[in-house]
Amino acid sequence: MRKRQIFLITGWTVLTVVFLLIPSSTPRLIFAVLTALTALVAIFVSNRKERLGETVNTQLEKTERVSFPIDSLFEATIDSMHEGLLVVDRDMRVVASNPVAYRLFGTTPRVVNQQRLTELTRNPEIYKAFLDALRGVERSSVKVDTVGPERLVFELRVTPLPSENGSGPNGALGVFIDITRTEHLESVRQEFLSNVSHELRTPLTSILAFVETLETGALEDPESSRRFLSIIRKNASRMHGLVDELLELTAIEGGNVRLRVAEVELRPLVDESIASLAAKADAQGIRIHNQVPEHIKVYADARRLERMLMNLIDNGIKFNKPSGQVTIKHESGSRDRIIVEDNGDGIPQHHLERLFERFYRVDRARSSDNMGGTGLGLAIVKHLALLHGGEVTVASELEKGTSFTIHLPHPREE
Ligand code: ADP
Numbered sequence: 497m498r499k500r501q502i503f504l505i506t507g508w509t510v511l512t513v514v515f516l517l518i519p520s521s522t523p524r525l526i527f528a529v530l531t532a533l534t535a536l537v538a539i540f541v542s543n544r545k546e547r548l549g550e551t552v553n554t555q556l557e558k559t560e561r562v563s564f565p566i567d568s569l570f571e572a573t574i575d576s577m578h579e580g581l582l583v584v585d586r587d588m589r590v591v592a593s594n595p596v597a598y599r600l601f602g603t604t605p606r607v608v609n610q611q612r613l614t615e616l617t618r619n620p621e622i623y624k625a626f627l628d629a630l631r632g633v634e635r636s637s638v639k640v641d642t643v644g645p646e647r648l649v650f651e652l653r654v655t656p657l658p659s660e661n662g663s664g665p666n667g668a669l670g671v672f673i674d675i676t677r678t679e680h681l682e683s684v685r686q687e688f689l690s691n692v693s694h695e696l697r698t699p700l701t702s703i704l705a706f707v708e709t710l711e712t713g714a715l716e717d718p719e720s721s722r723r724f725l726s727i728i729r730k731n732a733s734r735m736h737g738l739v740d741e742l743l744e745l746t747a748i749e750g751g752n753v754r755l756r757v758a759e760v761e762l763r764p765l766v767d768e769s770i771a772s773l774a775a776k777a778d779a780q781g782i783r784i785h786n787q788v789p790e791h792i793k794v795y796a797d798a799r800r801l802e803r804m805l806m807n808l809i810d811n812g813i814k815f816n817k818p819s820g821q822v823t824i825k826h827e828s829g830s831r832d833r834i835i836v837e838d839n840g841d842g843i844p845q846h847h848l849e850r851l852f853e854r855f856y857r858v859d860r861a862r863s864s865d866n867m868g869g870t871g872l873g874l875a876i877v878k879h880l881a882l883l884h885g886g887e888v889t890v891a892s893e894l895e896k897g898t899s900f901t902i903h904l905p906h907p908r909e910e
Pocket of ligand 1: 807811812815838840841842843851856857858859869870871872873874875898
């Protein structure tokens with residue numbers, strides 16, 4: 497029995513004697529019950545505390561018993577790191593490294609270890625960072641670009657490793673953090689912002705210039721006023737179109753667009769798209785042919801498919817010659833293929849790969865300034881096709897024309 501329990505039982509006995517001395521029987525009974533209860537609770541709590549203490553102690557003892565050789569622990573840790581790790585001694589000889597570092601220097605473990613840093617890399621940034629660390633200067637971060645088939649960008653942090661006798665660093669430990677993806681995303685973001693600003697600034701500058709001209713006298717001349725107002729309206733609607741398409745593209749890319757996929761009869765949908773663009777086609781003397789057979793059904797979100805068709809037909813009109821033609825066809829196969837082809841200008845082959853990028857234009861001046869294009873139409877088509885589980889492809893021949901194909905999967909059998 498524990499000391500605390502002996503103490504409690506003694507206390508309880510004393511109290512029992514006291515209660516026997518109480519003359520009246522009812523208070524004596526109450527006092528007795530209370531004393532007994534207090535004693536029981538105290539013993540229970542004290543036992544429980546002890547049991548808990550024992551468990552913790554047992555676990556602590558167990559933990560102390562588990563141990564690993566420090567070498568294998570270190571090796572396992574550095575091998576599983578996402579960062580590259582390189583440790584050099586005072587003579588700049590590599591004494592430890594990990595698989596990410598081998599990949600970084602494009603070599604094997606046997607070659608890395610025991611080599612001097614200068615033999616491993618000619619990159620002056622890396623060398624200088626390690627040298628500084630050996631002199632006791634810790635460089636917080638150095639950006640390192642690798643050269644080779646795959647361009648990688650790393651942030652390097654080198655820490656001095658102190659010697660046991662305190663006579664300055666005995667070596668240095670460098671950690672290479674891969675920031676290639678972050679860098680890429682940052683440059684895409686910057687390019688995107690500069691494109692948006694550029695696209696908005698051009699019509700805005702034009703609007704401001706014409707408003708100023710009207711204010712400084714042109715308003716008195718009704719004919720000039722009408723002409724300037726129509727230019728202002730054209731530029732304002734171009735900005736409006738750009739903002740609309742940007743919002744749409746952002747929503748699709750951000751996964752915020754939910755498709756309502758169902759069986760859609762294709763021919764009437766193509767007719768509707770043609771009808772919306774008829775005035776524009778007429779103005780440029782372009783003829784549009786719907787060659788989709790009757791009763792062909794595809795599996796798509798009707799509104800989004802119409803959007804894709806409109807963007808492609810619109811381009812077929814814009815980048816065509818007077819009295820050119822745009823034809824819409826359908827082909828069946830493992831997937832439905834909807835083809836929009838024109839006999840217009842055609843696109844040089846080296847542009848095809850980047851054609852579906854946001855703001856990519858083959859002839860910037862022609863597309864944006866004279867045709868009201870935003871450079872986002874094909875990017876929207878691409879993303880909507882992907883959202884349908886399909887894709888869009890292009891084939892083109894200069895002076896002969898261009899053909900875009902939307903590939904749509906068949907519905908999956910349940
Ligand atoms: P835009 O608003 O400029 O039409 P798009 O994303 O729809 O933007 O098209 C990107 C570029 O691809 C166009 O600027 C044009 O240079 C080229 N292009 C698209 N469709 C055609 C086509 N049918 N014929 C020739 N060039 C085309």
